[in-house]
Amino acid sequence: MSGYIQANLVALQTIVVKEVLRFTRIWVQTVLPPAITMALYFVIFGNLIGSQISAMDGFSYIDYIVPGIILMAIISHSYANVVSSFYGAKFQRHVEELLVSPTPSYVILTGFVLGGTMRGLVVGSIVTLVSLLFTSLHVQHPLVLIGTVLMTSVIFSIAGLINAVYANSFDDISIIPTFILTPLSYLGGVFYTIKMLPEFWQQVSLLNPILYLVNAMRFGMLGVSDIELTTSFLIMGVFVLVLGTFALVLLERGVGIKS
Amino acid sequence: MSNAVEITGLRKTYGNGLEALKGVDLTVAEGDFFALLGPNGAGKSTTIGIISSLVRKSAGQVLLFGRDLDREPAAVKSLLGVVPQEFNFNVFEPVQEIIINQGGFYGIKRSEARVRSERLLKLLGLWDKRKGMARELSGGMKRRLMIARALVHNPRLLILDEPTAGVDIEIRRATWDFVRDINRQGTTIILTTHYLEEAESLCRNIAIIDHGEIIEHTAMKELLQRVNKETFVLYTHGSLAGLGSIPQCNLRRIDDSTLEVDIDREQSMNGLFARLQQCGIEVLSLKNKSNRLEQLFLSLLAQKKPGVANDVHEV
Ligand SMILES: Nc1ncnc2c1ncn2[C@@H]1O[C@H](COP(=O)(O)OP(=O)(O)OP(=O)(O)O)[C@@H](O)[C@H]1O
Ligand SMILES: [Mg+2]
Numbered sequence: 001m002s003g004y005i006q007a008n009l010v011a012l013q014t015i016v017v018k019e020v021l022r023f024t025r026i027w028v029q030t031v032l033p034p035a036i037t038m039a040l041y042f043v044i045f046g047n048l049i050g051s052q053i054s055a056m057d058g059f060s061y062i063d064y065i066v067p068g069i070i071l072m073a074i075i076s077h078s079y080a081n082v083v084s085s086f087y088g089a090k091f092q093r094h095v096e097e098l099l100v101s102p103t104p105s106y107v108i109l110t111g112f113v114l115g116g117t118m119r120g121l122v123v124g125s126i127v128t129l130v131s132l133l134f135t136s137l138h139v140q141h142p143l144v145l146i147g148t149v150l151m152t153s154v155i156f157s158i159a160g161l162i163n164a165v166y167a168n169s170f171d172d173i174s175i176i177p178t179f180i181l182t183p184l185s186y187l188g189g190v191f192y193t194i195k196m197l198p199e200f201w202q203q204v205s206l207l208n209p210i211l212y213l214v215n216a217m218r219f220g221m222l223g224v225s226d227i228e229l230t231t232s233f234l235i236m237g238v239f240v241l242v243l244g245t246f247a248l249v250l251l252e253r254g255v256g257i258k259s
Numbered sequence: 260m261s262n263a264v265e266i267t268g269l270r271k272t273y274g275n276g277l278e279a280l281k282g283v284d285l286t287v288a289e290g291d292f293f294a295l296l297g298p299n300g301a302g303k304s305t306t307i308g309i310i311s312s313l314v315r316k317s318a319g320q321v322l323l324f325g326r327d328l329d330r331e332p333a334a335v336k337s338l339l340g341v342v343p344q345e346f347n348f349n350v351f352e353p354v355q356e357i358i359i360n361q362g363g364f365y366g367i368k369r370s371e372a373r374v375r376s377e378r379l380l381k382l383l384g385l386w387d388k389r390k391g392m393a394r395e396l397s398g399g400m401k402r403r404l405m406i407a408r409a410l411v412h413n414p415r416l417l418i419l420d421e422p423t424a425g426v427d428i429e430i431r432r433a434t435w436d437f438v439r440d441i442n443r444q445g446t447t448i449i450l451t452t453h454y455l456e457e458a459e460s461l462c463r464n465i466a467i468i469d470h471g472e473i474i475e476h477t478a479m480k481e482l483l484q485r486v487n488k489e490t491f492v493l494y495t496h497g498s499l500a501g502l503g504s505i506p507q508c509n510l511r512r513i514d515d516s517t518l519e520v521d522i523d524r525e526q527s528m529n530g531l532f533a534r535l536q537q538c539g540i541e542v543l544s545l546k547n548k549s550n551r552l553e554q555l556f557l558s559l560l561a562q563k564k565p566g567v568a569n570d571v572h573e574v
Contacts, residue, residue: 004333007366014363093347097357097408100311100341101364102333258315259273259308 011103012111019115023081023122030081030119031126034073038127041069042134045191057193057224062135067217068190071152073127075210076181078120078153082112082160083173090164095257105251109161109244116157117150124149138221144229145220151236152213156181158243165247165256184210194226209235261325263289263416263447264310269319271305271471279305281471282319287464289324289415292442293449294462294479298560302471303451304344307420311341323416337365340414342405344421344451350394354385357393358408365412372411379407382437384430399426403434410441417441418449423457435461455552459483467556469563483551486524490548493518496541505534519548 023030046062053061089095098108131137139145159176167173188210194202205211216232219225225232250256264287271280279302287293297303308314310321312332321328321335328335348357355376362372380386383403388396396404402422409417419438423431431454439461442448452458458465458479465482467475475482495516504510508531509521522528535542 003366010366010368011364014360014369018360089349092349093345094349094352096313096343096347097361098364099313100336100339101361102336102366103364104333254315258313 007102008104008107011101012107012114015098015103015108015111016114016118019081019085019112020118022085022115023119030077031122034077034123035126035130038069038073038130039133041065042131046134057222059222059224060135063138063222064193064218065191066131066135066137067221068188068214070124070127070131071148071214071217072185072190074120074124074149074153075156075185075213076177077123078116078156079160079163079177079181081119082116082157083164083167083176085115086112086161086164087167087170087173090167090257091170099254099257105248109158109247109251112161113154113157116160117153120153120157121149124153138223140223141220143220144216147233148213148216148220148236151233151240152217155213155236155239155243158240158247161247162243162250165250167256184208187211189214189226209239212236261289262322263287263291263324264449265320265322265325266306266310267320269306269309269321270317271302271309271314272317279471280309280317280319283468283471283473285466285473285476287447287449289447290442290445291447291464292439292462293447294458294465295449295451295468296455296458296465296556297451297468301468303468304420305471306468307341307343307418307449307451310418311339311343312336313343337412338415340409340412340417342402342409342417342419342422344424346401346405348393348401348404348408351392353390354393354396354404355380355389357404358411361408362411367412375411376407379410383407384433399430402426403430406434406437414446416447416449420451421453422450423452423454431457455556456550459550459552467559469560474563475559479552482555484524486551486555488521488523489551490519490521491545492548493520493545494543495535496543497539499540502535502538502540505531 042062045065050061050065055061056064086095089098128137163173163176187205188208189205194205194211197205212227212232212235215225215227216229216236219229219232264285266283266285269280269283269285270278272278283302283306285295285306295303295306305314309316310323310328312328323335323338326335326338352360355373358376358379359369359372362375363369367375376389377386380389383406385396385400385403385407388400393401393404402424406419406422417438422438423434426434435457438448438450450458450462462479465475465477465479466473492513495518499512499515499518502510502512507523507526510531511519513519520531522531532542
C-alpha cells in the first residue's frame with residue numbers, strides 16, 4: 001500500500017513539475033501579458049475614469065476594483081494553463097504517455113489542476129505586485145483571501161481540463177473563455193457593487209457564479225461583500241466537487257482521449 | 260510456463276461504425292518473440308491499442324501474465340512497455356527528460372530514472388542527443404527514443420508496432436540485435452512489421468490478422484514448412500541456347516544469362532547443376548525469388564479473398 005502511495009506521489013510530482021516548467025519556459029506568453037493588462041486596467045479604470053467616480057462601499061474606486069481584477073487574472077490563467085496544456089498533450093498524443101502508465105485518473109487530474117493553480121498563484125502574485133504601483137493594498141482577512149484564491153484556481157483549472165477533453169481544435173479552446181468566462185467576469189461585480197443595480201438585475205446577477213468568488217475575494221481584502229461569506233464558500237465547494245467528479249469520470253472513461 | 264498475453268473474443272467497433280476487430284483470440288507465451296502480421300488496416304494497431312489501454316474495447320478479455328487488464332489495470336500496465344506506430348512524445352521536451360518523466364509516471368524516482376535513462380540512451384545510440392529537443396531527432400532516432408522510453412520501467416512484455424518503419428538498414432540491424440538481446444534476457448516481445456524477412460529471422464511464433472480476424476496462429480517453423488515449392492533465380496555465364504528442358508525442373512529462361520527454376524521441397528538441386536555443367540553453363544550466383552514468408556503471407560491473404568488469382572503466389 002505504501003508502495004502504491006509512493007509511486008503515485010512520484011507520478012504526481014512528475015506531472016506538476018512538467019506543468020510548471022511548461023509555463024515558466026514560455027513566460028513571455030504566460031506571465032508577462034497579465035502584468036501589462038493589469039497595468040492598463042489600473043491606469044484606465046483606476047486613475048483616469050476612477051478619479052471621476054465617487055467612493056464605492058466606502059472605498060476609492062481603484063481600491064474597490066483591485067480584488068476583482070486580481071481574481072479575473074487568476075481565473076483566466078488557471079483556465080488557460082490547463083486547457084492549452086491538456087489539449088496540447090491530446091493533440092500531440094503525448095497524453096498517451098500517461099494513459100499507458102499505471103498513473104490513476106485522479107492523479108492525472110490532480111497533477112494538471114495543481115499545475116493550473118500554480119500558474120494562477122504566480123500570475124495572481126505578479127498582478128498584486130503591479131497593483132501596488134498604483135495603490136496600497138489592505139488585507140482584512142488573509143485566510144479568506146487565500147481560501148478564495150485557491151478554490152478559484154482549482155475550479156477554473158478543472159474547467160480548463162473539461163474544455164480540453166471536449167476540444168477538437170485549437171479554436172475550441174477559446175470558446176469558453178470568450179463566450180462564458182469573459183462576460184461572466186465583467187458582469188460578476190468586479191467593477192461595481194450589485195447594490196447599484198435594479199432589483200431584477202440584482203437577482204439575475206446572483207445566478208452568476210463568478211459574483212460569489214469576486215465578493216469573497218473583496219471580503220478577504222477590504223472586508224466588504226455583497227454576498228454572505230458562507231454562501232460564497234458553499235458555492236465554491238459545490239463547484240469543486242461537481243466539476244472535479246465530472247472531470248474524473250471523463251478521464252476514467254477516456255472521453256476525447258481514447259478512441 | 261504462464262502466458263504473457265491471453266486475449267479472448269476481442270472486438271472493436273470504432274465510433275464511426277467500423278468493425279476493426281471481429282473476435283480476436285491470441286496467446287503469446289512468456290519469453291516468446293512473437294510476430295503479429297497483417298496488411299494495412301488489418302487491426303494490428305487496434306489490438307495493440309487495446310492491450311496498452313489507449314483504445315477502448317467493445318468486447319472481450321485481455322490477460323497479461325494471467326492478470327486481467329480490467330480488474331488490475333495499474334498492475335497490468337506496469338508489466339507492459341509499448342512502442343506505438345505513431346510518434347507520441349512531446350517534441351518540445353528534451354530527449355532525456357522524456358524518458359525520465361515516463362519513469363516518473365511509473366512511480367520511478369527521478370534519480371533512479373536518470374540512471375536508467377542514461378543506460379538506455381547509450382544502448383540506443385542517443386546519448387549525444389540527450390539534451391536536444393525531441394523534434395531535433397531524425398525519424399529513426401525518434402523510433403529509438405520511443406523504444407528507450409518503453410523500457411524505462413523494465414517491462415516483462417514489450418510490444419513494438421512497426422519499430423523499424425522508415426529506419427535505415429544499419430540502424431534496423433542494430434535495433435534487431437538490441438531487441439533480440441532483450442528477449443534473451445527474458446522479456447517477451449510482440450512485433451508488428453511489414454518487412455517479412457524481419458519477422459522471419461526474429462520471431463519464433465506468428466499470428467496473421469486480416470480484416471479484424473486471426474487467420475493464422477502458429478510456430479514460424481511450422482508455417483515455413485508449408486512452403487513446398489520455392490523459386491530460385493540463377494545468374495549464369497555461358498550460352499543458355501543449347502539448354503533444353505530438364506526432368507522434374509520447371510525451368511524458365513528470363514534472358515541470356517538468367518534462369519528461373521521451381522524446386523520442390525524434397526527435391527535435390529544436384530540434377531539441375533549437373534545438367535547445367537554438361538551444357539557448359541556456369542552458375543555465378545543464385546537467390547530466392549521471393550522471401551518464403553512473403554509467399555505464404557500473400558497466399559494466405561489471397562485464400563481469404565475469392566476472386567483474387569491464387570496461382571500468382573504459388574505455395
Ligand atoms: N480512431 C479510429 N477511428 C475509426 N477507425 C479507425 C481508427 N483507427 C483505426 N481505424 C480503422 O480500423 C481498422 C484497423 O486499423 P489498424 O490501425 O488497427 O490497422 P493496422 O493493422 O495497424 O494497419 P497498418 O499496417 O496500416 O498500421 C482500419 O480500417 C482503420 O481505418
Ligand atoms: Mg498499425
